[in-house]
Amino acid sequence: MTKTSKVLLEVKDHSVSKETFQLVKNAEMDFLETIPQPAENELGKYYESEDYISHTDAKRSLFEKMYHVVKSYSLNKKVKLIDSFKTEKKTLLDIGAGTGDFLMQAKTKGWEVTGIEPNENAIANATKKGITLHTSLDKIANEKFNVITLWHVLEHLPNLENQIEQISSLLKPNGVLVIAVPNYKSYDAEYYKEFWAAYDVPRHLWHFSKEGIAQLFSKQNFGISKILPLIFDAFYVSLLSEKYKNGKMNYFKAFQIGMRSNSRAKATGEYSSLIYVLRRAK
Incomplete structure (x- = not known):
């Protein structure tokens, strides 16, 4: 961080370390950076929590049960999205595959699936479902794919560019890259400010806007061909944000904020989370 960098917010890690981090505007592009960023060999400790839901299949609470109901619906929508791409072959790489549910669903629709996931607990859960995951991109350096997906993963990646x-080197020339990330310019982000759960510091190292994604991927000659909303994220994030702000999940208030965020986004396009479909520029 330079002396001229402006700290926009100070945000607490509510779920694991309770440490405080700063959000700083990137000097070149329209996204925010988490400062300080943990060293790569220290990142793992910030994921060591039974509450980190994407690495488990737990259904202990009403919140977790609701999460899995929405997850099942979302998986079907995601597979329908990649099925809509006209690719020469149905080869799919999912980066940050979690417990393998998306790959399992895609496999039932005829996709040849490959996944990357560094977390050991998530890999163990995926293995039980018959999905084998690699721990890093280096393991598949010589392969090429028609579709590569990162569902809420880009914000976690160190050494971003x-x-x-x-990732670009693994995509076939006419392939499709699908990125889903939180949108820090959404209404729920503006409403909850430092309590917005999708900041999720320091696991989220970067915080994106539509402009930031366009600028970042243009460096690898990608253009955005489509932007789609993730409607349910506004409710999920608002529930967690209520917990961080007030100490409990206020379902009614979270529903109100989620509805308001989605309603305003119909005019602005600034949904709580967005899916970007990217293709290489001709």
Whole structure:
């Protein structure tokens, strides 16, 4: 961080370390950076929580049960999206595959699936479902894919531009890259400010806007061909944000804020989370 960098917010890690981090505007592009960023060999400790739901299949609470109901619906929508792409072959790489549910669903629709997931607990859960995952992109450096997906993963990646370059090298020339990330310009982000759960520091190292994604991927000659909303994220994020702000999940208030966020986004396009469909520029 330079002396001229402006700290926009100070945000607490509510779920694991309770440490406080700063959000700083990137000097070149329209996204925010988490400062300080943990060293790569220290990142793992910030994921060591039974509450980190994407690495488990737990259904202990009403919140977790609701999460899995919405997850099942979302998986079907995601597979329908990649099925809509006209690719020469149905080869799919999912980066940050979690417990393998998306790949399992895609496999039933005829996709040849490959997944990357560094977390050991998530890999173990995926293995039980018959999905084998690799721990890093280096393991598949010589392969090429028609579709590469990152569902709420890009914000977690250290050495961001180097990783995007590596991901780009794995995509076939006419392939499709699908990125889903939270949108820090959404209404729920503005409403909850430092309590907005989708900041999720320091696991989220970067915080994106539509302009930031366009600028970042243009460096690898990608253009955005489509932007789609993730409607349910406004409710999920608002529930967690209520917990962080007030100490409990106020379902009614979270529903209100989620509805308001989605309603305003119909005019602005600034949904709580967005899916970007990217293709290489001709």
